[in-house]
Amino acid sequence: MKNKKTLVLGASENPSRYSNMAIKSLLGNEQSVVAIGQKETEVEGVKIQTKQIPFTNVHTVTLYLNPQRQKDYYNYIVGLQPKRVIFNPGTENPEFYQLLKLNNIQVEIACTLVLLSMKQY
Numbered sequence: 001m002k003n004k005k006t007l008v009l010g011a012s013e014n015p016s017r018y019s020n021m022a023i024k025s026l027l028g029n030e031q032s033v034v035a036i037g038q039k040e041t042e043v044e045g046v047k048i049q050t051k052q053i054p055f056t057n058v059h060t061v062t063l064y065l066n067p068q069r070q071k072d073y074y075n076y077i078v079g080l081q082p083k084r085v086i087f088n089p090g091t092e093n094p095e096f097y098q099l100l101k102l103n104n105i106q107v108e109i110a111c112t113l114v115l116l117s118m119k120q121y
Contacts, residue, residue, distance in 0.1 A: 004031055004121065005057050007080070009073060010064030011035035011048045018088065019064035022112045029116050034058070052076040062086040062112045067093035078103050086112055 006026055011019045019035075023043045026033045034055050037048040052073070058080045063070065070093055077085060078099065084106035087093065097107045115121040 004059035004083075005055075006031055006033055006060045006062055007055060007058050007082070008033060008035040008046075008062055008064065009077075010069070011037035011043065011046075012064075013037075013039065013041040013043055013048065017064070018113065022062060022064070022088075022116075025113055025116045029121065031121070055080060058082045060084050060086060062088060063091040064088055065091060067091065067096070070096055074099055078105070081105070084108050086110055086115070088112055 008019055008023050011023060014020055020043055023033055023035060023046055027044055033046045035043070035046050035048045036050070036052070038050065039048065040050050041048050059082060061077050061080065061082045063085065074096060082105060085100055086108045088111055092109060100107050
């Protein structure tokens with residue numbers, strides 16, 4: 001599996017949160033990970049930022065924010081020009097799909113954890 005630098009958006013240090021499990025699973029699958037969440041902390045050596053850092057070479061953004069909270073990140077995500085955005089269960093957002101498609105960014109409605117476990121990431 002090729003390294004696909006991934007931004008986990010909505011990251012949490014809480015081990016029972018799916019975003020936390022995703023960070024660990026991505027690392028376990030030898031993917032580079034950057035993360036943004038509400039609290040500046042760290043998971044397995046990955047610093048969780050609280051600001052919209054202009055990361056470079058982001059291949060995938062995996063969302064763990066509800067559609068309402070995503071609005072603050074529309075321009076930021078489009079500006080990163082990732083190849084794809086994964087909408088995990090509960091993050092589905094048709095309004096955002098349209099914006100991403102207009103900017104030639106692939107929309108994937110899936111679960112990052114399932115994709116990784118099935119080696120389809």
